[in-house]
Amino acid sequence: MDSNKVTVMLPNARRQIVRVNPNKTVLEILEEACQKHGLSSNDYDLKHHNRILDLTQMFRFAGLPNNCLLEMVEATQKRAESDVVLCFQLEDGTRPQATFNPSQTLLEALKELSPGSTASGKNPVVIYMRKEIYGDSLASTTLRSLGITGGRAMLRVVDKNPEELKTQANVYVPPAKDVDTPIDKPQVKRPTKKTEGTKPANEFVTAIKQMKQESVKKEPAEIDTKMDVDQEEEEMEADTQPKKYEWGSAGNTLTGRKVGPESAEDNSEMFDEIDEKDIEEVEAQICILGERNAVLFSLNEAQRVPDDLPDAFFELTVQDLQYLLRDLKRQTEEHNDAPLLTEKLRDLENSKRVLNKIGQYKKSVIRVQFPNRLVLQGTFSPIETIETVQEFVRNYIQDSNLKFYLFTIPPKTIIPTDKTLVEADCVPTAILHFGTDENVSGDILKAEYLEKLTTPDGAVLAASRSRGLTSIKKKQTDPQQERNQPGPSTGAIPKQPKAERFKESSAAHKPSGVVPKWFKPTGK
Incomplete structure (x- = not known):
């Protein structure tokens, strides 16, 4: 150097x-x-x-x-030197200080602030900004040469032999390996994989699975030890394909379910396990307050998850680790393969997402939660603004002139009133919170609506029906008829088997009894 x-x-x-x-x-x-x-x-x-x-x-x-x-x-301004307030940090913890001129040496400062460190038999070492000054250098090093020309400065003083400064402290020396006693390492079967990037993850899952199987050998439950990890991972990826773009988050959904292109089909099965009698009981508890299928319910009546959960609930299983490794691998691939987009391309991509969302969801269910845990639910169009939602809420509060705003959490983000629901990421469902800067005494909502509360299950059923989703359990029908019927979220023409299509196509091209005049059959 x-x-x-x-x-x-x-x-x-x-x-x-x-x-x-x-x-x-x-x-x-x-x-x-x-x-x-x-x-x-x-x-x-x-x-x-x-x-x-x-x-x-x-x-x-x-x-x-x-x-x-x-x-x-x-220089824009001529530099002028001034006295320096110098402080020495000694080994005993004291910090004496005094005023010196930048032209004075470190030895003069030591003699004035710490006379004992310059006595015979002492080896003072002054440390400043990783620079160590000791011996004869103390008499030739001035404060100016250290860059100290004004203000305040603190230097550290230690008593150490200069030879010890050349050795590095706290150096870790790895222990020597014992060659005589070899360590038996568990042999881990390495699954064959085309991509080398996924080998460590698969080996890790395989090792954990083997340890899990060894620990539960004494249990009566049967475990299939011959199943390959790669086959399980491919089956999980085939069953649960990830969505490239997720609209909204789990905190802004009504039921905590995933929001995406397949959410319509998932929400249609929310009440599949409820028979028609339970559906009739839930329908009887629904109380529509007004336009937009408005309902009001309390979160205090919702079923809570039991607080006392068994310890096994928090233990990671092999399947949980497989899901975690699969998600980490997928996120890494998405980050590495993501192309670099310009601002115009990002705006174009955002516009495409908005248009796809508007075309996919015709209605959006918005819930507004008040500080007293009452929730007002309504149905809106994706292209309506937040101001429309505020006017809807204003019809149900006591003070119609109250200035309030709607925000989302976490973190607390106030939504501008000129934004549409699709731009505010409130499609197909969202939970907004009611906030105001004014002091409100008493109930915010009108008393007449507090007596017309709906149960939480009824609110979910009303939201599902307002979006046109089926909620009553369907009867078992012929599998052939179910295959020929169009899906719940698409209006596409049902596909027919190849044999039936062949019969229809051959019948369509079959010659009829009427022969045109210009046709002359052969052999006559």
């Missing part, structure tokens, strides 16, 4: 090479260049790539490369 050098370009276009080391200050570089050409260092600054350098910094902290070019420019 002592062979490093920099080139200083003087005002007269001359170049001066200055040898530097990591502990040399920028001020020393400037003074050396000015001294060789008879210039005053107080009238100039050093600039590197249009950046004025701090003269008090050392070369190692100045961010300068080796063999760099420094330009000497006139």
Whole structure:
């Protein structure tokens, strides 16, 4: 590092090479260049790539490369030295301080602040910014050479033999391996995989699965030890394909279910396990308050998850680890394969998502939660604004002139009133919170609506029906008829078996009894 050098370009276009080391200050570089050409260092600054350098910094902290070019420019203000308040941190914890001139040496400062450290038999070492000064260097090193020309500075003083400074402390030495006693390592079967990037994850899952099987050998439950990890992973990926774009988050959905292109089909099965009698009981508890299928219910009546859960609920199983590894692998692939998009392409992609969402969801169910845990639910169009939702809420509160806003959590984000629901990511479902800066005493909602509460199950059923989703359990029908019927979320023409299509196509091209005049059959 002592062979490093920099080139200083003087005002007269001359170049001066200055040898530097990591502990040399920028001020020393400037003074050396000015001294060789008879210039005053107080009238100039050093600039590197249009950046004025701090003269008090050392070369190692100045961010300068080796063999760099420094330009000497006139200083905007002539530098003037002032007294320095110097503080020494001693080994006993005391911190004596005094005022010194930048031209004074470190030895003079030690004799004044810590006379005992300069006694015979002592080896004082002054440490400043990773620079260690000891021995004869204390008498020749001034505060100015350290870059201390004003203000305050603190230096550390230790009593240590200079030879000990060359050894590094706290060095870890790894223990020697015992060759005589070999360690029996468990043999892990490495599954064959086309991509090398997934081998460590599969080996990890395989090892954990083997340990799990060994621990439950005494249990009566049968475990299929011959199933391959790769086959299980492919089956899981085939059953649960991830969505490339997820609209909204689980916190903004009504039931905590995933929101995406397949959510319509999933929500249609929310009540499949409820028979027609239970559906009739839930329907009897629904109380429509007004337009937009408005219902009001309380979260206090919702069923809560039991607080006391068994310890086995929090233990990770092999299947859980497989899901975690699969998600991490998928996220890594998406980040690595994601293309770089310009601002216009990102805006175009966002517009496509919005249009796809508008075409997929015709209605959006919005729930507004009040501070007293009452929730007002309504149905809106995706292209309606947040201001429309506020006007809807204003019809049900006591003070119609109350200034309030709607926000989402977490974190608390106030939604602008001019945004549409699809732009605010409130499609197909969302939970908004009611907030106001005014002091409200008593109930916010009108008393007449507090007596017409709906149960939480009824609110979910009303939301499902307002979006046109089927909620009553269907009777078992012929599998052939179910296959020929169109899906719940598409209006496509049902596919027919190849044999039936062949019969219909052959019957359509079968010649009829009427023969055109121009046709002349052969053999007659």
